[in-house]
Amino acid sequence: MLIQSKATEPTGAAHDRVYRALRARIMHGEIDPGQALTLRGIGKEFGVSMTPAREAGRRLVAEGALFLSSSGRVSTPELSNERIEELAALRALLEPELAARALPRAHMALIERLEEINNRVSGMIARQDASGYIRLNLEFHRTLYLRAQAPAMLAMAETIWLQLGPTMSKLYGRLRRTEPPRNHKLILAALKAGDEGSLKLAVRSDATQGLRMLKV
Amino acid sequence: MLIQSKATEPTGAAHDRVYRALRARIMHGEIDPGQALTLRGIGKEFGVSMTPAREAGRRLVAEGALFLSSSGRVSTPELSNERIEELAALRALLEPELAARALPRAHMALIERLEEINNRVSGMIARQDASGYIRLNLEFHRTLYLRAQAPAMLAMAETIWLQLGPTMSKLYGRLRRTEPPRNHKLILAALKAGDEGSLKLAVRSDATQGLRMLKV
DNA sequence: TTGGTAATTTTGTGATCACAAAACACCCAT
């Protein structure tokens, strides 16, 4: 007689799958700020019990991707102006450094990949796909920073993106953009020229520009 | 008839108490790098079941304070040279900014508190108390950075301290120091003079100096 | 209609269990 149905996943723990899915959703701005989540709801959606749902939630809370209310409920954070400025300052601090470290290793193949990503942004703009726009934008940055060979620094940058995710979607929903970010072009130019100074400047501008419009 | 003994904690969830205790222990270098922990062991020590122990562990893994092996076991991380240098670079990036932001708000009362903390370091050195030394050192920095009014930035700095904790204790156990860090005196002097440039420089030196000796 | 209170439902927490896999210990054959 079967007492307990065996539901252990063979590869990659269940909580990890849930974690990754939620993380991507948050980072790409697919959840509005202040949106509440329930453990049972998460579990139901992913076909797991509350336990893995709780672990995934806790992990995201630890990364600042979710806000934990005093009663234990989790929701997407609603960032204050001060918090947004602080996170933008962190981007402005970390990302130029990552870019500078990537510069000596950025060969033509990488630059071409970046240009290709950058071109795909136009499609997202045409389709008014805010989430897709954010995803490609982050892919552009991550692709460059991966070359920096600085995993801890990159992880920290991603944590900041994660915290900004829900708020970001609001921004891109608001502004009606018609062309890919100007700063990306500057970044590509600096990479081609091998000019560290203007690269750091362009990255810094790119990291802070959009956030300025986020002020409520 | 009592089916299940009620053991819910009235204030502050159990997992949070476990998390805080472990976090402090790790950050202060009370656990050697590579030390393995078991969920049942943690639970037993704190008088809770595996569930809160697991949550606390997961949270610490998310912060980089613990390493999660492929089999799910957690242990204190053993940092490679590259990782140490990267974390030191992050300190060198973040902490001068925090200090600079604290500077305009650093009045005499704060500077006196910092001097008092700095003086207590000598006692720890005399007693060869590595953990106490680390704790006071971090208290010095945190006390200053709290004035920066930048919680996200401070949290990020603390995360780095946390990751360096176990490795740090090894360092301070190795070197036989006889006096409080020279850079702390420079920091205090720069604060009194209101000189942002030399303050950032002194903080940067303090953040990177010790780590240089950590190379295996 | 409105305000508040009671009943009900929703939700997170921590304990416990069955299970699988990993780690470990033991033992014998070479």
Add this chain to the structure above:
DNA sequence: ATGGGTGTTTTGTGATCACAAAATTACCAA
């Protein structure tokens, strides 16, 4: 002694449950 294989123990995982507290709804009186 040593290597390999076998059995035992340790350990993490996810499901489930009872419970408390929070949130929501229902309802009634003014």
